[in-house]
Amino acid sequence: MRSIFYGFIISILVAVVSSFPNGSGTCNSIQATIEGVANSPMGKLNTALNYGFNLNLKNNNYIPGGSAILTLNGTQPYNGILLYALDSQKNHVGAWTVTKGFKILNMSCAGDPEGTITHDSANPKPAGTQLTWTAPKTDVGPVTFVGTVVVNAATGFQIVKSQSFSVAGSNFTGPPASTNTAVNPQPTGGSAAPNPTSNPSIPTSDASSLMGGSLLLAKLGLVAAL
Numbered sequence: 001m002r003s004i005f006y007g008f009i010i011s012i013l014v015a016v017v018s019s020f021p022n023g024s025g026t027c028n029s030i031q032a033t034i035e036g037v038a039n040s041p042m043g044k045l046n047t048a049l050n051y052g053f054n055l056n057l058k059n060n061n062y063i064p065g066g067s068a069i070l071t072l073n074g075t076q077p078y079n080g081i082l083l084y085a086l087d088s089q090k091n092h093v094g095a096w097t098v099t100k101g102f103k104i105l106n107m108s109c110a111g112d113p114e115g116t117i118t119h120d121s122a123n124p125k126p127a128g129t130q131l132t133w134t135a136p137k138t139d140v141g142p143v144t145f146v147g148t149v150v151v152n153a154a155t156g157f158q159i160v161k162s163q164s165f166s167v168a169g170s171n172f173t174g175p176p177a178s179t180n181t182a183v184n185p186q187p188t189g190g191s192a193a194p195n196p197t198s199n200p201s202i203p204t205s206d207a208s209s210l211m212g213g214s215l216l217l218a219k220l221g222l223v224a225a226l
C-alpha cells in the first residue's frame, strides 16, 4: 500500500519587520538615505519632533580626554538612535560608554572605533536617555553632536544636532595636510551603503537602513497526510 499525499498546504508567512532590530545600518544621519530604505521602516523626517542633545560642558568647552554626559531630551519614547560627535573633517570622534539598550556601531564609520553609538534592541526607550562621551585625547577642534532619533515608521525620525563644542583656548589649526586624503573614506558611485564590502549579500536598501532594514521571513509549511 502506498502512501498518498492528500494534499498539502503552502502557507507563506510574510513578516515585514517595520520596527527595530539591532541598530543602525548606516553611519551618518542623511535624510535621503534613511527615507530611502525599502518599506520605510524609519518613516519620514518629522520636523515636529522636539528632541535635543544637551551636554554638561561648561562654557561649551570639552577637555581632551575628559568625559561629558549627553542627555537626549524629548516628549515621547523612541525606538532607535544613531549618535556621534562630528569634527570638521566629518570624523566621528571620541568614545561612547555602552549602557543597556545601546551598542557601539560596528560599521567602520569614519573616525574613532567607539565614536558611534546606536540602539541594540527594538524596545522603546524613554526620552531623557543619558550617554557618556569621552573626548579624544587631543584637541581635534570644534565638535558637534549629530544623530538620528527614530520614533517609529508611522511617526518618523528627527535629525538632531547640538551646538558646537571646542577646547578652551584651542590652538587647533586643522589636521596636517598630509593626512587629508586618508580621512573620511566614503564610498562613491552612488551606493547608499556606508560599508558595502562588509556583507555583499545584503542588498543596499537593507545595508543602509538605520533600523537594519526590513526583514522578509518566508515560511513554507508542508502538511502531508498519509
Ligand SMILES: *[C@@H]1O[C@H](CO)[C@@H](O)[C@H](O)[C@H]1NC(C)=O
Pocket (backbone or CB within 6 Å): 020, 021, 022, 121, 122
Ligand atoms: C536582532 O534582533 C532580533 C529581534 O529583536 C533578535 O531576534 C536577533 O537575535 C538579533 N540579532 C542579532 C545579531 O543581535
Ligand SMILES: *[C@@H]1O[C@H](CO)[C@@H](O)[C@H](O)[C@H]1NC(C)=O
Pocket (backbone or CB within 6 Å): 050, 051, 052, 053, 054, 073, 074, 075
Ligand atoms: C530639547 O533640547 C533642545 C536643545 O536644547 C531644545 O531646543 C528643545 O526645545 C528641547 N525639547 C524638549 C522637549 O524639552
Ligand SMILES: *[C@@H]1O[C@H](CO)[C@@H](O)[C@H](O)[C@H]1NC(C)=O
Pocket (backbone or CB within 6 Å): 106, 198
Ligand atoms: C564587528 O564586525 C566584525 C565584522 O563583521 C566582527 O568580526 C566583529 O566581531 C565585530 N565586533 C563587535 C564588537 O561586534
Ligand SMILES: *[C@@H]1O[C@H](CO)[C@@H](O)[C@H](O)[C@H]1NC(C)=O
Pocket (backbone or CB within 6 Å): 139, 167, 168, 169, 170, 171
Ligand atoms: C595654546 O597656545 C598657547 C601659547 O603657546 C598656550 O599657552 C595654550 O596653553 C595653548 N592652548 C591649549 C589648549 O593647548
